[in-house]
Amino acid sequence: MSPPSATAVFLVLTLEPGGATVAREVLGEIEGLTRSFGFGHPEGRLTCVAGIGATAWEPLYGSPRPAALRPFRELAGPRHRAPATPGDLLLHLRAERPDLCFALAAELVRRLGDAARVQDEVQTFTYYDSRNLLGFVDGTENPVGDLAADTALVGEEDPVFAGGSYVVVQKYLHDMDAWGKLGTEEQERVVGRTKQTNLELTDAPGSHVDLNTLTGPDGSELRVLRAAMPFGRPGHGEFGTYFVVYARDPEVPATMLRRMFLGTDGAAGPDPILDFSRAVTGTAFFAPSARFLREASAA
Numbered sequence: 001m002s003p004p005s006a007t008a009v010f011l012v013l014t015l016e017p018g019g020a021t022v023a024r025e026v027l028g029e030i031e032g033l034t035r036s037f038g039f040g041h042p043e044g045r046l047t048c049v050a051g052i053g054a055t056a057w058e059p060l061y062g063s064p065r066p067a068a069l070r071p072f073r074e075l076a077g078p079r080h081r082a083p084a085t086p087g088d089l090l091l092h093l094r095a096e097r098p099d100l101c102f103a104l105a106a107e108l109v110r111r112l113g114d115a116a117r118v119q120d121e122v123q124t125f126t127y128y129d130s131r132n133l134l135g136f137v138d139g140t141e142n143p144v145g146d147l148a149a150d151t152a153l154v155g156e157e158d159p160v161f162a163g164g165s166y167v168v169v170q171k172y173l174h175d176m177d178a179w180g181k182l183g184t185e186e187q188e189r190v191v192g193r194t195k196q197t198n199l200e201l202t203d204a205p206g207s208h209v210d211l212n213t214l215t216g217p218d219g220s221e222l223r224v225l226r227a228a229m230p231f232g233r234p235g236h237g238e239f240g241t242y243f244v245v246y247a248r249d250p251e252v253p254a255t256m257l258r259r260m261f262l263g264t265d266g267a268a269g270p271d272p273i274l275d276f277s278r279a280v281t282g283t284a285f286f287a288p289s290a291r292f293l294r295e296a297s298a299a
């Protein structure tokens with residue numbers, strides 16, 4: 001998952017009635033297709049992760065099912081809402097070159113044909129030194145190496161689904177005018193890090209970083225793996241962050257979202273970043289290992 005890729009495409013689709021057989025076949029072909037499209041261009045680092053939503057699991061793969069797979073639950077806070085929107089399948093394509101993502105996405109959509117309907121498609125890009133469109137470096141505190149795998153991948157707790165990951169995606173649109181009216185120091189207190197030098201502030205209670213710093217019962221930090229990417233159409237006034245998070249335990253990002261949108265038992269929140277960022281989609285998936293997808297489509 002890390003380091004961040006130069007470009008990513010996100011496709012969220014719903015299954016059409018009777019589409020499960022074709023969709024299962026196509027999902028099983030992703031590994032080989034990614035190899036075919038990426039083979040001559042190793043520097044392009046083309047990858048594609050597929051996620052399956054809770055209600056699509058049964059028609060696609062029956063049982064057993066990933067133990068913690070649930071639909072995304074809408075959150076309605078005092079000031080902000082995180083809507084739940086339709087989504088049975090997620091395709092998260094990443095590469096150093098937009099053409100590789102484009103070509104693979106086009107082939108996958110073509111093969112899915114009438115089996116699935118595209119609900120949302122967003123082409124995203126890395127902006128300067130991994131900044132979001134609010135101007136802050138995004139992704140710094142992501143775990144790397146073994147810790148990233150341990151954070152994102154299901155292990156022995158659910159052996160059939162080991163190597164898979166729970167995924168949440170949300171599309172956010174930013175109010176750039178309102179954000180631009182804040183001074184840099186105020187923006188830094190919203191995020192909880194400095195803008196230019198990307199250092200964590202030690203005294204920013206209630207900031208985005210503060211609300212998302214969680215510790216478990218044993219005092220260790222509860223982590224997730226994020227791969228959020230900017231997108232937009234300046235000519236349409238659209239400036240956004242496509243948020244995606246991978247977790248071994250989906251309760252961790254769910255807790256973060258509750259803290260952001262609902263606050264923390266009256267002590268802090270909701271998250272001030274939401275005054276400038278509106279969630280317009282929300283979907284949850286389980287991304288099985290490539291091996292699971294391959295074997296399930298051959299069965």
Ligand code: HEM
Pocket residue numbers: 132134136137138139140141142170172191193208209212213224226241243245253254256257260273277
């Ligand atoms: C508009 C949407 C969002 C924006 C623009 C945004 C931006 C940022 C930025 C700039 C940072 C600091 C640098 C870093 O460590 O990455 C950060 C940290 C973080 N964000 Fe977000 N974020 C958004 C949504 C979310 C959501 C929905 C979640 C959780 C479900 C989340 C979880 C986190 C976590 C866990 C951290 C690291 C906290 C730490 O320092 O340990 N973010 N985010």
